Amino acid sequence: MIEQRLVAESGRREGDESEADDAVIVRRSHLEPEVFAVLFRRHASVIKRYIARRIGPHDAEDVLADTFLEAFRQRQRYDSSLVDARPWLYGIATNRLGRFRRTELKQLRAMERTGIDPVLVCFTDRSDARVGAKLMSQRLAGALGRLSAGQRDALLLIAWAELTYEETAAALGVPVGTVRSRISRARRALRDALGGVDPTAIQEGSFHG
Amino acid sequence: MDEMSLLKAMRSDIPRPDLEELAGAESRLREAVIARRGSMGDGRFALRSWWPRPLLRLALPAVVVAAVAVAGAGVGLVSKPAALNPPAMSVADAANLRLAAAVNATVHTSFRLKVSTSLPQVLEGEYDPAGSKGYLRSTSAAGEVWEFRIIGDDGYLRSGPRSGKPTFQKLTGVTGFPIRGGVNNARGGSPTVDPAELLRALESRGRVKDMGPSGSGANAVNTYVVSTDSASQDGQRTESTTVMVGVDSGKVSKIVFNAQVAGHDPLEMTLEFSGYGLVVNVERP
Numbered sequence: 001m002i003e004q005r006l007v008a009e010s011g012r013r014e015g016d017e018s019e020a021d022d023a024v025i026v027r028r029s030h031l032e033p034e035v036f037a038v039l040f041r042r043h044a045s046v047i048k049r050y051i052a053r054r055i056g057p058h059d060a061e062d063v064l065a066d067t068f069l070e071a072f073r074q075r076q077r078y079d080s081s082l083v084d085a086r087p088w089l090y091g092i093a094t095n096r097l098g099r100f101r102r103t104e105l106k107q108l109r110a111m112e113r114t115g116i117d118p119v120l121v122c123f124t125d126r127s128d129a130r131v132g133a134k135l136m137s138q139r140l141a142g143a144l145g146r147l148s149a150g151q152r153d154a155l156l157l158i159a160w161a162e163l164t165y166e167e168t169a170a171a172l173g174v175p176v177g178t179v180r181s182r183i184s185r186a187r188r189a190l191r192d193a194l195g196g197v198d199p200t201a202i203q204e205g206s207f208h209g
Numbered sequence: 210m211d212e213m214s215l216l217k218a219m220r221s222d223i224p225r226p227d228l229e230e231l232a233g234a235e236s237r238l239r240e241a242v243i244a245r246r247g248s249m250g251d252g253r254f255a256l257r258s259w260w261p262r263p264l265l266r267l268a269l270p271a272v273v274v275a276a277v278a279v280a281g282a283g284v285g286l287v288s289k290p291a292a293l294n295p296p297a298m299s300v301a302d303a304a305n306l307r308l309a310a311a312v313n314a315t316v317h318t319s320f321r322l323k324v325s326t327s328l329p330q331v332l333e334g335e336y337d338p339a340g341s342k343g344y345l346r347s348t349s350a351a352g353e354v355w356e357f358r359i360i361g362d363d364g365y366l367r368s369g370p371r372s373g374k375p376t377f378q379k380l381t382g383v384t385g386f387p388i389r390g391g392v393n394n395a396r397g398g399s400p401t402v403d404p405a406e407l408l409r410a411l412e413s414r415g416r417v418k419d420m421g422p423s424g425s426g427a428n429a430v431n432t433y434v435v436s437t438d439s440a441s442q443d444g445q446r447t448e449s450t451t452v453m454v455g456v457d458s459g460k461v462s463k464i465v466f467n468a469q470v471a472g473h474d475p476l477e478m479t480l481e482f483s484g485y486g487l488v489v490n491v492e493r494p
Contacts, residue, residue: 030313040238044231053223065234074236077317077339099339120222140215159216190212 022085025080036075037143039085040068047093050161055100056107056119063100067093082170090161091171094153105145112142136194143193151186154179304419308433311454312408315461319343321484322404327477330355336404337489344491356492365494377494404480408461422456429456430463445471460485 008177022039029036044064051067052060070092072083078088097104107118115138144152150172157168164181210218319337324345336343336359346356348371356367356375364380420432430453437448453463461482468476 012282037235037239040231040235041228044234045225045227046220048231048234049223049225053220061234064231065237068238076313089488117219117222120219123222136215137219140212155216157303158287159213160220187212192214194212194215 021083023078023080025079026075026085027036027118029072029075033072036068036072039071039089043086043089044068046161047089050090050156051093051097053119053160054097054156055103057122059100060076063093063096066096070096084167086161087163087167087171090157090163091173094157094171097153098149099148112138112145114138117141139193140190143190147186148182148187151182151189153167154182155186158183195208270306304417304433307419308417308435308452308454310437311452311459311461314459315485316408318460318485319487319489320404320460320482321487323479323481323483325479325481335484335487335489338404340489342491343489358494360491360493363493367494375494379494407464407480420451426459430454431456432454458485 022042025035029039033078047067048060048064049159051063055063067089071089074092078085082088110116115135117137144155147155153172154168157163157171158165161168161171162173163181165176169179172179228325291389316338319335319339319379321335322333322343324332330347330349332347332355334343334345341362342358342360344356344358346354348354351372354367354369354371354375356365356377358365358367358377362381365377366380367375367377416436418434418436420434422429422431424430433454435450435452435453448466448468451463451465452461452466454460455462463482464480466476466478470476
């Protein structure tokens, strides 16, 4: 059954056939809603990871569920010419993350203050990772928190969701040119924040005690 | 390492969840799908009248369209699945598909909406399903205004005299218009109806009968009747939904719900759709 094969390949794309399958899956789900679960099993893993990186694991499951529920509600509006549903799903997830903006900013400010990544501590107790990244992570987190929401969303869809500029534009519902300018400004802000710090030197130094 | 590499390093430390860690979210998705389609699992449209509370005297258990039954792990949406090699289509199947096409066309556009019941108040407003925004409003003969606005997940309720500065009560967690899905209803929340969901529920397992065309010119419509009979603790319930689809527009123009429960007064609710594609502007109070 196609569904069993797709479950086994959950979360991985494997070329033209699976790209076509997203649109087919959504289309089939119009009359067979349960088929939508295939889309969940294929993409939920990476999307949850993106969400968890942004706001931490505590609320990630709720946002993930909201994302796919909203996608299910909107499935009949899905553009079936888009064979890959990831930009669509990431766009919905990013929109749902808007309600957790304060949570995200709080975590970034905490990271700027202490150098400890409050999201990462939930997943690992690698003390060397915390210490080694102290100065970089502080400045990077602070700069991320000071970006506008639009710049931050665009930048993180590129960096953490691994979307292209075109896919990011589709996800955010803005022109590609807008994405390019937001990314450019965001990266400039991050570079300015990191200015004067050699990330490589800091990391190596920490491992040598 | 430049700033992009550093950002990517932040992400790479976060492990990808396995299927077991996703089970909770998947279960909630399934529950919500079932709740939305199958909270009417007994064949009735669970109380989803989105009238203001005074009008809820009218709203009783169920009205309207036969619902989708939950079948195993999934939810059947139409009376038979879209078969790969369907046999010759019956008249009923053809009617079902034509109705589904009209519903699909309607839920993908904004519209003006008028809702009336046997009570004196008529609610009028506009709704944009795609933008999750809209409003309904009524004014009583005594000048009392009732209004409900939906903007995304927020709802705003106004009730009071027409004169003076209007005050709104904000309701959070209102998804859709006014409350999307049956989850809140199942949890004892305020009864509501979402016009888009109500339209989608027409793609149902009820018997669809094509009553043929009527009217002429811009007023020409095709009429369909969706009927269900069921038994409940209240007694035998008969529900009939008449749906009119504009010949020119191909969209639903009117829905009339009728429900008759043994020993109770008949229930009737009418929704009229017009102004398709209008720009819906809703000001956040």
